[in-house]
Every structure is written in structure tokens, then in C-alpha cells.
Amino acid sequence: MGAVRLAWRLQRFELTVLVGACLALTIGGALVAWQLGNAGAELATCYRTSPDSGAADWPCRAIDGWVIQLSGVGTLLTGLGTVAPFLMGVFLGAPIVAREIEHRTAPIAWSLAPSRRGWLMGRILPVAGIVALALLALGQASEAVLLATPPGEIDARHLGMHGPILAVRGLTVLAVGFAIGTILGRSLPAILLTGLVTAAVFVGIHVGRYEVMRAEAAWIDPQQGGWSYNYVHESGFRSDETGEIIGFEEAFERYPDVFAEEQGDQIPPGMTMVYRVNPPDQYPSFVVREAGVTAVLGVAAGGLSLALVRRRRPE
Amino acid sequence: MTAALTWGRLGFRQQRWELILVALGVAATAIAMLWFASQLNGLRAASPGCVPPAAAEFGSCEAALNAYSQIEGLADNMLLLSFGAPFGIGVLLGAPLIAREIDAGTAQLAWSIGRSRVSWLLRRIAFIALFVVVALGVLAVTSEILAAALAPERNLGSDFAWFGRRGWLIVARGLGALMLGMLVGALIGRVLPAILAAALVMALVFTGLSFAQDRWQEGLTETHRMNYSEAGSYLDSGALVINTGLELASGEVVTWSELNERGLEVSYVDEQGRLFASEQDMQDGNLLGYDVEFAIPGARYAGVVAAVGAASVGVGLLALGLTAVVVGRRRPV
Numbered sequence: 001m002g003a004v005r006l007a008w009r010l011q012r013f014e015l016t017v018l019v020g021a022c023l024a025l026t027i028g029g030a031l032v033a034w035q036l037g038n039a040g041a042e043l044a045t046c047y048r049t050s051p052d053s054g055a056a057d058w059p060c061r062a063i064d065g066w067v068i069q070l071s072g073v074g075t076l077l078t079g080l081g082t083v084a085p086f087l088m089g090v091f092l093g094a095p096i097v098a099r100e101i102e103h104r105t106a107p108i109a110w111s112l113a114p115s116r117r118g119w120l121m122g123r124i125l126p127v128a129g130i131v132a133l134a135l136l137a138l139g140q141a142s143e144a145v146l147l148a149t150p151p152g153e154i155d156a157r158h159l160g161m162h163g164p165i166l167a168v169r170g171l172t173v174l175a176v177g178f179a180i181g182t183i184l185g186r187s188l189p190a191i192l193l194t195g196l197v198t199a200a201v202f203v204g205i206h207v208g209r210y211e212v213m214r215a216e217a218a219w220i221d222p223q224q225g226g227w228s229y230n231y232v233h234e235s236g237f238r239s240d241e242t243g244e245i246i247g248f249e250e251a252f253e254r255y256p257d258v259f260a261e262e263q264g265d266q267i268p269p270g271m272t273m274v275y276r277v278n279p280p281d282q283y284p285s286f287v288v289r290e291a292g293v294t295a296v297l298g299v300a301a302g303g304l305s306l307a308l309v310r311r312r313r314p315e
Numbered sequence: 316m317t318a319a320l321t322w323g324r325l326g327f328r329q330q331r332w333e334l335i336l337v338a339l340g341v342a343a344t345a346i347a348m349l350w351f352a353s354q355l356n357g358l359r360a361a362s363p364g365c366v367p368p369a370a371a372e373f374g375s376c377e378a379a380l381n382a383y384s385q386i387e388g389l390a391d392n393m394l395l396l397s398f399g400a401p402f403g404i405g406v407l408l409g410a411p412l413i414a415r416e417i418d419a420g421t422a423q424l425a426w427s428i429g430r431s432r433v434s435w436l437l438r439r440i441a442f443i444a445l446f447v448v449v450a451l452g453v454l455a456v457t458s459e460i461l462a463a464a465l466a467p468e469r470n471l472g473s474d475f476a477w478f479g480r481r482g483w484l485i486v487a488r489g490l491g492a493l494m495l496g497m498l499v500g501a502l503i504g505r506v507l508p509a510i511l512a513a514a515l516v517m518a519l520v521f522t523g524l525s526f527a528q529d530r531w532q533e534g535l536t537e538t539h540r541m542n543y544s545e546a547g548s549y550l551d552s553g554a555l556v557i558n559t560g561l562e563l564a565s566g567e568v569v570t571w572s573e574l575n576e577r578g579l580e581v582s583y584v585d586e587q588g589r590l591f592a593s594e595q596d597m598q599d600g601n602l603l604g605y606d607v608e609f610a611i612p613g614a615r616y617a618g619v620v621a622a623v624g625a626a627s628v629g630v631g632l633l634a635l636g637l638t639a640v641v642v643g644r645r646r647p648v
Contacts (some may be wrong), residue, residue, distance in 0.1 A: 013505070014507060014508070017511050058569060095507055188333060188411055188415075188506055192407065193336070196336070247377065248377045250379070
């Protein structure tokens with residue numbers, strides 16, 4: 001309890017602003033999800049009795065407008081929720097050790113405390129606990145908003161916007177902040193560098209994930225598989241007879257007459273247009289793998305901070 | 316001259332890390348912008364029959380179009396960076412400028428030794444303000460070069476494309492943001508809280524400014540009827556469309572929200588952009604009105620940029636004045 005009180009006193013302003021904003025987003029998200037659920041059900045009922053939305057006196061227009069407004073607010077909230085782990089990690093993680101080194105309270109504490117590891121844990125665990133709880137709640141609220149927003153589907157476009165991965169990301173950035181703060185020993189430079197390193201790390205993770213998704217994507221006939229694919233990596237034509245897949249450029253060279261006609265579906269004879277996509281059932285596996293990689297990076301950064309604190313000279 | 320150099324050196328030493336990181340960030344962004352510009356120009360030169368997309372032939376240009384659209388999308392995102400840069404730099408360099416000195420107790424010492432707190436304040440900010448002007452000036456120039464590579468067929472001097480994301484408006488906004496950050500730092504007197512608070516205040520002030528700008532721009536608009544059947548009957552492509560609405564059959568012009576308030580609905584549009592309340596009205600020829608756009612012509616681009624930039628600098632000067640008051644009245648705790 002004493003550690004929590006000390007953490008609060010050391011980072012009162014930052015915790016109030018960032019955790020307060022996170023809680024506000026969570027409550028806002030929960031309210032929007034609840035209202036969207038109600039309004040969506042009301043609209044569906046109304047739509048069953050009055051399906052002609054083009055009619056001037058369409059009775060569902062007010063409900064439809066309300067659903068659109070709520071969806072807009074929901075999009076804003078989930079967008080902010082996506083950024084929240086990074087902001088919390090950078091602003092709460094980087095200064096924890098850096099500030100104590102900068103103000104020279106760390107060397108005094110190290111000389112008095114039985115172990116530096118214990119001192120470090122006392123500093124970071126309360127903040128990590130608060131961040132994890134706040135982001136877990138926010139992740140659930142964001143998920144509720146996404147599920148309540150028409151069409152109520154969660155797919156690869158929403159990776160990193162909902163669920164426990166928000167907490168995993170927040171804790172990893174926090175750990176990266178601890179490590180950089182310990183190396184630099186100054187708050188503001190540590191915040192800036194943590195921001196840059198975080199951006200580089202997560203851009204790298206994003207690029208890596210995209211390549212994995214691309215490698216695991218399958219060729220699908222959209223007419224049969226439905227149109228709910230949002231990560232279309234490439235498109236082409238598949239021979240109905242041999243199963244060979246060719247791109248648009250090759251198809252244009254092989255069948256110039258088909259593409260010369262302005263009318264028609266512009267699909268070569270004996271071929272089907274296909275898309276290379278990730279089927280929806282692959283999504284949970286991408287989330288788990290990305291969360292795993294992120295968590296490993298976080299643990300590595302946390303271990304590095306521990307080693308750095310233990311080896312740092314008490315200047 | 317020597318005194319100015321001394322203050323400049325002091326400014327650099329106190330914010331060395333932040334200045335180096337900002338300089339590196341600006342340099343990386345500027346180099347990336349120039350690289351993207353050269354890539355876009357190179358792709359156009361290599362495949363004149365395919366790029367720009369309007370000239371492309373379906374099918375045969377797939378590879379060239381894919382390469383171009385990928386670079387184009389990334390280049391467009393680079394211009395988003397130049398939109399955010401003034402605010403980011405304002406927060407990072409402005410907020411800690413005075414807050415750090417108050418936090419560390421050096422400001423109080425300087426105030427007790429110096430003759431005037433205001434002259435201390437001006438000397439403290441001069442170097443940073445100059446740095447911000449130079450750094451954002453580099454982005455202003457490179458963003459113009461990138462925008463020109465994205466749309467070489469357009470005259471960007473009289474075109475609202477990428478408004479606020481290129482040119483000298485970036486520098487003006489940066490100066491305003493810097494002074495605003497400094498004011499928040501002087502009020503709070505602690506570095507980290509000042510950075511967080513400055514980010515919030517900046518978001519509020521510049522959003523407010525943006526709303527005021529929207530209202531002002533509404534007064535500059537010209538009304539143009541839209542005609543879907545004739546190519547080139549729209550406004551010039553460089554115009555800034557502020558709103559859309561309806562020219563009623565009576566000649567009265569209303570926005571869509573005004574139309575909704577009157578309980579009027581438009582359900583059918585023909586190829587000439589003529590609007591009808593119902594299918595029956597369309598068959599009977601009972602016209603409701605025409606689709607119109609309210610837009611500022613591209614020729615007014617320079618004037619609008621100058622006014623918006625002046626408003627940002629004005630906010631900055633107001634913040635500087637308030638900072639001088641805060642510094643002047645602050646107790647030497």
C-alpha cells in the first residue's frame with residue numbers, strides 16, 4: 001500500500017490526467033455501446049416494417065440518424081483507445097526511474113534500500129498494475145463499441161483496437177520507458193526517445209504481421225466466400241480448369257479482346273476472379289501471436305531495466 | 316552580438332536533447348519527403364502512359380499503377396506529418412522552456428539578479444523561436460516540393476490541396492504553438508505536467524481556432540451549381556469546398572441542414588444535378604432545385620493562408636504577452 005501511495009505522490013499529475021482520460025474513454029465507450037445496442041435493435045425493428053429508406057417520410061430516419069451519430073462517437077472513442085496504451089506507456093514509464101536519477105533521489109535510495117531490485121519493483125509494479133487494469137477495462141469497452149457498431153463484426157482492421165492486447169501494448173511500452181529512462185537518467189529526453197523507439201518497434205511489428213498475414217492468405221472466390229474481407233492482398237484470375245492463377249497484367253496480355261470491350265464483366269473466358277485474403281477464422285491467431293511478440297519485447301525491456309539499475313553507478 | 320550568442324548557447328545547452336531529437340526528426344522527415352518526391356517524379360517519367368492514373372490503360376499498367384499508388388499513399392501520409400509537426404514541436408520545446416527553470420529554481424535566481432523579468436523571458440525564447448522557424452521552414456519548403464510532385468499538373472500557388480499541410484502556414488502554426496506551450500509551462504511550473512497540459516490546451520485552442528476559421532471561411536465562399544453531365548462544369552479543382560446545399564427552384568440557396576430544418580427531403584437526382592422530392596415529381600418535372608457547392612476559389616489560397624497564419628501568430632503573441640504577465644507576477648518561491 002505504501003508503494004502505491006508513493007507512486008501516486010511521485011506521478012500524481014500524470015496518473016490523474018492519463019488514467020482519468022482512460023477511465024473517461026472506458027465509461028464513454030460502455031455508454032456508447034449500450035446506446036448503440038438499443039438503437040440498433042430499434043432500427044432493425046423499424047426497418048422490418050418500413051424497409052424503403054429512400055422514401056421522403058421514412059419513419060426510421062430519426063433512429064437511423066442517432067445510430068450514425070453514435071457510430072461516429074464510437075469510432076472516435078476506439079481511435080483514442082488505440083493510442084491510449086502508447087501515451088500511457090511513454091508518459092508513465094519513461095520518467096519513473098529517470099526522474100529519480102535526475103533528482104538524485106535514486107542513488108540515496110539505492111544506498112539505503114536492501115536491494116535495488118526491490119526498490120525498482122516498488123517503483124514500477126504499482127504503476128504497471130494501474131496501467132494494466134485501466135487498459136484491460138478500456139480494451140473491453142472498445143470491443144463492446146466495435147461489436148455494437150454496424151455491421152457488428154471484428155476483423156483484421158481492428159487489430160490493436162480492442163481487447164487485452166491494449167494492456168499488453170501499454171505494459172510493453174511502459175517497460176521500454178523504464179529501460180530508456182534508466183539509461184538516460186533524464187525525464188524529458190527519456191520520454192522523447194521512448195516515443196521514437198516505441199514508434200519504430202510497433203511499425204516493425206506491424207510490417208512483420210502484415211507479411212505473416214500475406215504469407216498465410218488464401219485465394220478465395222468472393223462470390224462464394226462473401227464480401228466480408230477487408231485485407232485483400234492481391235487479386236487475379238483463376239483458371240477453372242487448371243487452377244492456375246494469373247494477375248491482371250498477364251490477363252490483359254493474354255486476353256486483350258476481353259478488356260477492350262467496355263461492356264461485360266471483363267473476365268477472361270473459363271476463368272474466375274479471385275482475391276487473396278485472410279479468412280476471418282485466422283484473426284484470433286494473429287492477435288495472439290502479436291500479443292505474444294509484444295509481451296516478449298516487454299519482458300526483455302523490463303529485464304534490461306533491472307540489469308541497468310543493478311549495474312548503474314551511484315553518481 | 317556576444318550576448319546573443321551566449322543566450323543562444325544557454326538555450327541550446329538547456330534543451331540539448333530535445334533540440335537534437337527535433338532536429339533529427341525534421342531532417343529525417345525532410346529527407347523522406349524529398350525521396351518520395353523524386354520517386355514520384357521518376358515513376359511519372361518512366362511510365363508516362365500509365366502515370367498519373369488518369370492516363371492509364373486498364374490492365375497493361377497494373378504494375379506501374381500499383382507502385383505509384385503505394386508511393387503516393389505514403390507521400391500523402393508524409394504530408395500529415397508536416398501538419399502535426401508544428402503542434403508536436405510546440406509542446407516539446409515550448410512547455411518545458413520556462414517550466415524547467417521554475418521547477419529547478421533557476422528562474423527565481425535569474426529574476427532576483429536580472430533587471431527585468433520580461434527581458435529575461437525574451438532572451439530565453441529568442442533562440443528556441445529561431446530554431447523552430449528554421450526547422451519548420453525546412454518542412455515548409457520540402458512539403459511544397461512533395462505536394463508539387465504529387466500533383467505536378469496543378470498550380471499549387473492558387474490551390475487549396477493539402478491546405479495546412481504544406482508551406483509557410485506550418486511555420487506560423489509552430490510559432491503559435493510554441494508560445495502557447497510556453498504559457499502553460501509558465502503557469503504550471505513543472506515540466507512533465509506542463510507537457511501533458513500543453514498538449515490538451517493546444518488541442519482545445521487550435522480546435523477553437525479551426526471552428527472560428529470555418530465560420531470566417533463561410534463568408535468567403537461562392538456558390539456554384541453542380542452539373543454532373545458536363546465535364547469541367549465544376550469549380551476549379553483548386554477550390555476549397557466548405558459546404559454543399561441546394562439552390563431551390565425559387566432561386567433561394569440553402570444548405571442541406573437548413574433544408575432538413577424546413578422538413579424538405581430530396582430523394583431523386585437526375586444527371587444534370589436537378590433534385591426532386593419524389594419519383595413522381597421527377598416524372599412530372601416538378602423541380603425542387605439544384606445541387607450546389609459553397610467553395611472558396613483557388614485564387615484566394617494565398618490570402619486565406621496569410622490570414623490563418625496571422626491568426627496563429629496572433630494567438631502566439633497573445634500567449635507571449637500572458638506569459639510575460641505570469642512571469643512578472645510569479646512569486647519567487
